[in-house]
Amino acid sequence: MSDDVKVKVRGLTKKFGDLLVLDNISFDIKKGDFVCIVGPTGCGKTTFLNLLVKLLEPTSGQILIDNEPADPKKHNISFVFQEPSAFPWLTVEQNIQYGMKIKKLAPEVIKERTEEILTALGLSDVRNSFPRELSASMEQRVVIGRSFAMHPDLLLMDEPYAQMDIKVRYYLEDQVIKLWQQTGSTVLFITHNIEEAVYLSEKCLILTNKPATIREEKKIDLPRPRDIASEEFIELREYITKQIKWW
Amino acid sequence: MDSKEVKKWYYVLPIISILMFIVLWIFLSIPADSMIPSPKETWLRFADICVHPISQAILIVHIWSSLRRVLIAFAFAIFLGVLLGVGLGWSKTFYSIFDPVFELLRPIPPIAWIPLIILWCGIGELPKIIIVFIGSFVSIVLNTYAGIKDIDPLIINAGKVLGANKRQLLFEVALPATIPAILAGIRTALSSGWMCVVAAEMIAARQGVGFLIVQGQQSGDTALIVACMLVIGVVSMLMSTFLSKMEGVLCPWKFGKTK
Numbered sequence: 001m002s003d004d005v006k007v008k009v010r011g012l013t014k015k016f017g018d019l020l021v022l023d024n025i026s027f028d029i030k031k032g033d034f035v036c037i038v039g040p041t042g043c044g045k046t047t048f049l050n051l052l053v054k055l056l057e058p059t060s061g062q063i064l065i066d067n068e069p070a071d072p073k074k075h076n077i078s079f080v081f082q083e084p085s086a087f088p089w090l091t092v093e094q095n096i097q098y099g100m101k102i103k104k105l106a107p108e109v110i111k112e113r114t115e116e117i118l119t120a121l122g123l124s125d126v127r128n129s130f131p132r133e134l135s136a137s138m139e140q141r142v143v144i145g146r147s148f149a150m151h152p153d154l155l156l157m158d159e160p161y162a163q164m165d166i167k168v169r170y171y172l173e174d175q176v177i178k179l180w181q182q183t184g185s186t187v188l189f190i191t192h193n194i195e196e197a198v199y200l201s202e203k204c205l206i207l208t209n210k211p212a213t214i215r216e217e218k219k220i221d222l223p224r225p226r227d228i229a230s231e232e233f234i235e236l237r238e239y240i241t242k243q244i245k246w247w
Numbered sequence: 248m249d250s251k252e253v254k255k256w257y258y259v260l261p262i263i264s265i266l267m268f269i270v271l272w273i274f275l276s277i278p279a280d281s282m283i284p285s286p287k288e289t290w291l292r293f294a295d296i297c298v299h300p301i302s303q304a305i306l307i308v309h310i311w312s313s314l315r316r317v318l319i320a321f322a323f324a325i326f327l328g329v330l331l332g333v334g335l336g337w338s339k340t341f342y343s344i345f346d347p348v349f350e351l352l353r354p355i356p357p358i359a360w361i362p363l364i365i366l367w368c369g370i371g372e373l374p375k376i377i378i379v380f381i382g383s384f385v386s387i388v389l390n391t392y393a394g395i396k397d398i399d400p401l402i403i404n405a406g407k408v409l410g411a412n413k414r415q416l417l418f419e420v421a422l423p424a425t426i427p428a429i430l431a432g433i434r435t436a437l438s439s440g441w442m443c444v445v446a447a448e449m450i451a452a453r454q455g456v457g458f459l460i461v462q463g464q465q466s467g468d469t470a471l472i473v474a475c476m477l478v479i480g481v482v483s484m485l486m487s488t489f490l491s492k493m494e495g496v497l498c499p500w501k502f503g504k505t506k
Contacts, residue, residue, distance in 0.1 A: 079408035081401055090500075132501070146409070
């Protein structure tokens, strides 16, 4: 096995009582990769991410990060949930710094990265505002910033733009790509929006209906910035759509 | 009516409401055999007790006696109430051990404790403080507990995935998220605390606003009773306003404005 494998998932299975949600999933994610997981709604995508960050325990199987069992306390993992999850009592700036302070980074590093993130995400003007004073999309930007600020080895994103309108989504998708390229983080992005998956990822993991298994790993080797109207883009999008059809 | 005029009404209406209350009060106090003192009599009695002592103390000393009891009891109630509330909400083991006893004692009205506490502790300061403590403790515990339980799991999960350990989750995530609920509990506790201090003073005290009310009753001095009742109302209102301001200071993210 080559050394640049960041995440190794082997035989991952999750049952809730008798309900089998994930069935024997195995795959690898390379360091610095941007992988999207697509699948029908309710197929267990979120369960899968929750297993990765130990919010849930697998019924069987293993998740290894850098060849060690995944552990958010040991590994530098970050998670962006579907709903904005900024801490309401911290300002935008303090929210972005929170994860870095937990990891006890040096004050000058924290300061430098905070400035980078605030600038990159256009949040400098609201740095002293509280989440309550922001729109949902802006709050989600804060959460994304908080995650990238940690320069995570692995960043997990669970449909973070599901509730955004299309204009904001396009903007934030570009922001994420920019931050991914800047920080070199490995990103695992869950979405049910296939256009989003093709636009963002280097590789798409296509899941089947519940109990979910991997139907196919599809490499997306389109040049960036990607043109959603190009022939290759549409071809890939339609191909993946066909793969997740269960009817 | 445009919105500016509507706004003006919101300022005028409370004044009208108070004036109507005073008019009604005057009206009820007019009959010669009325047991209700007129506003003028009440005001004069109030002015009198501000300078002439009853039981060797002027009004402000009596107010301070009551207030001191409330504040001491409150300090203990807040400390222990928040501790118990957080314990009940945060730890299942703690909940299993303490909740049955708490649920058993909680419905007992604080005033029902008065006889027993007087028997145990006599009629000094301590029994009054204990009664106020009982009266305010429960709502602080319940609100803190509800506050911890109501924390959005998403926020706790966000803390977990950012790598916060159990101590950090409690002190840096759960507790800040619960402060508004704790403050709401303190506000509720304030009214029951005052109720208890007056009740305790009415039974056994030499100073305090409740003591003055009993003095009024024993000497048929209705003006003194009403003046003291109004004093209780005003002091409670001032404390409530102070707490509202404190909410803005302690939770700027919830009640204040940064822009």
